[in-house]
Amino acid sequence: MATALFVIDIQNDLATDPNTRIPHSARIKAAGEKILAAARATKNIPQSGPSTIVFVQHEEKPESGSLVRGSEPWQLVFEPRPGASTERLVAKWTRDTFESNPGLAAQLKKEGVESIVAFGIQSECCVESTCTGALAAGFNVSILSGAHSTYDDAGKTAEQIEKEVEERLEVKGANVIPWEEAIAAWYV
Template sequence: MVVNNTALLIIDVQQGMFTEDNPVYKGKQLLTNIEQLIIYFRSQHLPIYYIQHTEPAGREFEKGSPAWMIHPQIAPTASDIVIEKTTPDSFHHTELHQELKKSNIEHLLLTGIQSDVCVDTTCRRAFSLGYKSTLVIDAHSTWGSSELTAQQIINHHNQVLRWFAKTNETKDIVLR
């Protein structure tokens, strides 16, 4: 349930994740679902936090590079908070925890990229820090590997992360 002490976390939904030669799995649907959540959160005057992965100079996600930019379909507004990170953990060496505490946020809705890396790590860390979390099971994505398809990885994480978060689909959140 979305209440006043809830924030939407959008992890690493950056332009470099949507390249023509290797786009994130079901990227268009991912953007649509996150966009619906953004519209809902803004209509309820609830905070939105964008997490933006940043790499050193010369790397793909170098600050200011086209790949580094948040995808324009879900771009932040002036009222949203953007936090840069350099590791899979959105809390590690960032001001995320302090910003959430300052706003009395106790519940996080988790979305973004990569299900098996940054979303997973942030979900587990949020649990360890005492946040109640909801993983939006159709609003995170990844790429397949040589062993598993992207959908298998997503399904696996939707099951495993139930130890650390509640799970809901986008429609169950925005239609309440």
């Protein structure tokens, strides 16, 4: 059963710019470094880590936001390695990566992918929507707890929103796995 790791919208505006980054960007970047290192180290071990890594990059029109193609805020913190056939970049314009890329689910299934493991920014926006889209497309979905986050909003802390997203996704059939446990299992 092949797995695709989705690295969702870890972009400069949300993760590195001191004026606009989410409050827990340092935690997400540190987790992302370890998750990607583990995924890249185990990709050739049968039945272990993800067989493919999908880097998702959100794009906006200038009148809609700062994630304008080619701009510094739009740049990814983590990028596919040049020439790595198991790593790909996918652009999106909606919260759900599968909605923005109607052929993506079929392409992944053709490659044998049955499961999606996801992390990134923002929990209640693109992370939750992409996980929901993956579930609707028939994939087994896991969200990596501790490796997704957002802004404090509407009187709730980012951590409260993270937990709510995990609870909603669990109700829909997704697994919630602490990222440390997920990567430890890739080495088994």
